[in-house]
Amino acid sequence: xxxxxxxxxxxxxxxxxxxxxxxxxxxxxxxxxxxxxxxxxxxxxxxxxxxxxxxxxxxxxxxxxxxxxxxxxxxxxxxxxxxxxxxxxxxxxxxxxxxxxxxxxxxxxxxxxxxxxxxxxxxxxxxxxxxxxxxxxxxxxxxxxxxxxxxxxxxxxxxxxxxxxxxxxxxxxxxxxxxxxxxxxxxxxxxxxxxxxxxxxxxxxxxxxxxxxxxxxxxxxxxxxxxxxxxxxxxxxxxxxxxxxxxxxxxxxxxxxxxxxxxxxxxxxxxxxxxxxxxxxxxxxxxxxxxxxxxxxxxxxxxxxxxxxxxxxxxxxxxxxxxxxxxxxxxxxxxxxxxxxxxxxxxxxxxxxxxxxxxxxxxxxxxxxxxxxxxxxxxxxxxxxxxxxxxxxxxxxxxxxxxxxxx
Numbered sequence: 001x002x003x004x005x006x007x008x009x010x011x012x013x014x015x016x017x018x019x020x021x022x023x024x025x026x027x028x029x030x031x032x033x034x035x036x037x038x039x040x041x042x043x044x045x046x047x048x049x050x051x052x053x054x055x056x057x058x059x060x061x062x063x064x065x066x067x068x069x070x071x072x073x074x075x076x077x078x079x080x081x082x083x084x085x086x087x088x089x090x091x092x093x094x095x096x097x098x099x100x101x102x103x104x105x106x107x108x109x110x111x112x113x114x115x116x117x118x119x120x121x122x123x124x125x126x127x128x129x130x131x132x133x134x135x136x137x138x139x140x141x142x143x144x145x146x147x148x149x150x151x152x153x154x155x156x157x158x159x160x161x162x163x164x165x166x167x168x169x170x171x172x173x174x175x176x177x178x179x180x181x182x183x184x185x186x187x188x189x190x191x192x193x194x195x196x197x198x199x200x201x202x203x204x205x206x207x208x209x210x211x212x213x214x215x216x217x218x219x220x221x222x223x224x225x226x227x228x229x230x231x232x233x234x235x236x237x238x239x240x241x242x243x244x245x246x247x248x249x250x251x252x253x254x255x256x257x258x259x260x261x262x263x264x265x266x267x268x269x270x271x272x273x274x275x276x277x278x279x280x281x282x283x284x285x286x287x288x289x290x291x292x293x294x295x296x297x298x299x300x301x302x303x304x305x306x307x308x309x310x311x312x313x314x315x316x317x318x319x320x321x322x323x324x325x326x327x328x329x330x331x332x333x334x335x336x337x338x339x340x341x342x343x344x345x346x347x348x349x350x351x352x353x354x355x356x357x358x359x360x361x362x363x364x365x366x367x368x369x370x371x372x373x374x375x376x377x378x379x380x381x382x383x384x385x386x387x388x389x390x391x392x393x394x395x396x397x398x399x400x401x402x403x404x405x406x407x
Contacts, residue, residue, distance in 0.1 A: 013049060020045065021112045025119025028384050029127060029161045030152040035383055039098065046105040058104045061393050063347070066340040071096035073329055073336075074299050083300035089328075090299050092377055098386045099393065106394035113391055117168070124165040125187060127151045127158065128194055135198045148200045157380050159195055159204025160369060164362055164384075166191035167211045171358045202249050202274075203373055207365040214364040218357045278319045278372065285318035289326045296330035317377055321370035324377060341367060344389060347396040355395075362388060 020041050027034030058064060074093055078086040106113060134141055134149040144151060150158045166188050173184030195204045253275045260276035271280050288297050318324055325333035344363055348356040366375060366385060375381040 017045065017049075017109055017112050018115050021109075021115040022119040024387070025116035025121075026123045028120055028123075028380060028387070029158070029165075030123050032379055035380070039102075039383075042102055042105060046101055050104040050108050054104045054108050058107050058393060058397050059100065061103070061397050062343045063340055063389055063393050064100045064103055066336055066343070067096045067099035067389065070325075070329070070333070070336050070340075073333070077296070077298040077329065081298040081300075083298050086299040089377075092379075092382075093299070095376060095382045095386045098383070099389050103390050103393040103397070106390050107397050110394045113394065116387070116391075121165060121168060124161060124191075128162065128165070128187070128191055131158075131194055131198055132190060135194075149198055153380060155199050155201040156203050156373065157201075157378070159199045159201030160207050160365075160381060161384070162191050162195050162199070163204045163207040163211065164365060166195060166208065167215070167361055167365070168358070171354075171361075175354070200249055202253055203369050205250060206372065207369050210364050210368040211361050215361050218360055281318040282320055282323060285320065285323040285327050289323070289330065292330055294330045295332055296326060296328050299328050317374050319373055321374045321376055324374040340389070344392055347392060351395065359388075359392065 020038055023034060024038040024042065027038050071093065074090050074096075078090050130141065130144070130151050131149040133139075134144045134146055138146050140146050148155055152158070153161070169184045169188035169191060173181050173188060176184060192208070195201075195208050256273040256275035257279060260271035260273070260279050263271060271277065291297065318327065322334055322337065325337040329336070341363065345360060348359040348363065350356075351359075366388070369375060369381075373381070375385055
């Protein structure tokens with residue numbers, strides 16, 4: 001593609017790219033506005049700094065092909081069905097378009113991906129210390145809730161991102177040595193404490209548990225696997241007997257589920273709780289899928305009926321990404337969604353590197369969390385999900401035969 005003006009100046013291109021990658025990483029856990037700005041600027045970079053050959057090579061990657069297929073299928077379904085509010089939902093799922101549009105830039109400048117990680121980890125470190133300070137001191141800085149110290153995001157988002165940050169710090173700590181190793185592992189421990197004891201987000205607990213179960217299987221030899229899984233089990237049992245928000249919230253979720261199920265009606269007031277609403281949404285989504293199992297109901301803001309005399313309102317989010325894909329595109333959509341994640345896992349395994357194993361752990365955290373949240377639909381979590389796929393494409397596209405470590 002043709003280059004114009006200042007965008008053709010190599011003197012400026014390198015620092016601009018470093019800034020953009022860092023900005024996107026820093027924006028993900030902190031600011032929706034900065035995410036939009038960084039993505040828009042990166043799109044300009046893709047169009048002006050990426051040659052046609054790179055676009056062609058990246059477009060054949062199966063993750064790119066499936067992401068295009070999902071997004072175009074949503075647009076086509078809405079054109080045919082024309083559901084009220086459908087285009088608003090399609091707009092939320094435009095995140096799928098980030099993969100084909102930004103993967104060429106990430107592929108060509110994969111040496112800049114480390115700055116994205118620096119931004120992400122740097123801002124999460126700030127969030128971690130501020131959240132811990134408020135929780136420990138009991139002083140509400142900047143209006144932060146002492147009992148649920150979230151900084152920039154809602155509790156679900158912060159806890160999930162902090163769980164990913166915890167895993168990344170542990171991984172980087174094990175790769176480094178000396179004081180750097182100690183610092184990274186210390187931050188990982190603090191992040192774990194923040195997820196479990198400070199912020200009330202069950203999704204973060206589930207993601208952390210998934211990481212604790214998957215990481216030993218992926219990273220250690222068979223001889224040590226039984227021992228590490230045993231230690232993990234002891235840790236989970238130990239936490240269950242201590243006074244912490246994670247155990248309290250999980251117990252509350254179990255009680256809410258039992259109360260809702262025992263009511264024999266998902267639309268009863270017994271289901272007016274966090275897990276009760278999820279059961280109601282899941283049951284409603286399954287009913288919608290049964291109406292049109294092959295190709296779904298299409299994108300719409302009103303496929304779930306009104307809950308409890310309109311006290312909750314019409315919802316378009318079943319809090320389960322698999323069901324969300326099923327409602328929108330039927331079994332066809334579920335297969336595509338499972339396929340893109342399966343291919344991602346296969347590609348990560350094929351890397352035969354520790355970076356690939358880290359990717360598998362993060363992917364497992366998303367796959368489990370998608371059971372309880374529609375993470376592609378959610379802005380911050382969905383954008384990070386797409387960035388994960390984009391980085392995957394950058395490291396596994398056809399011409400990328402050498403391993404490029406993230407640090």
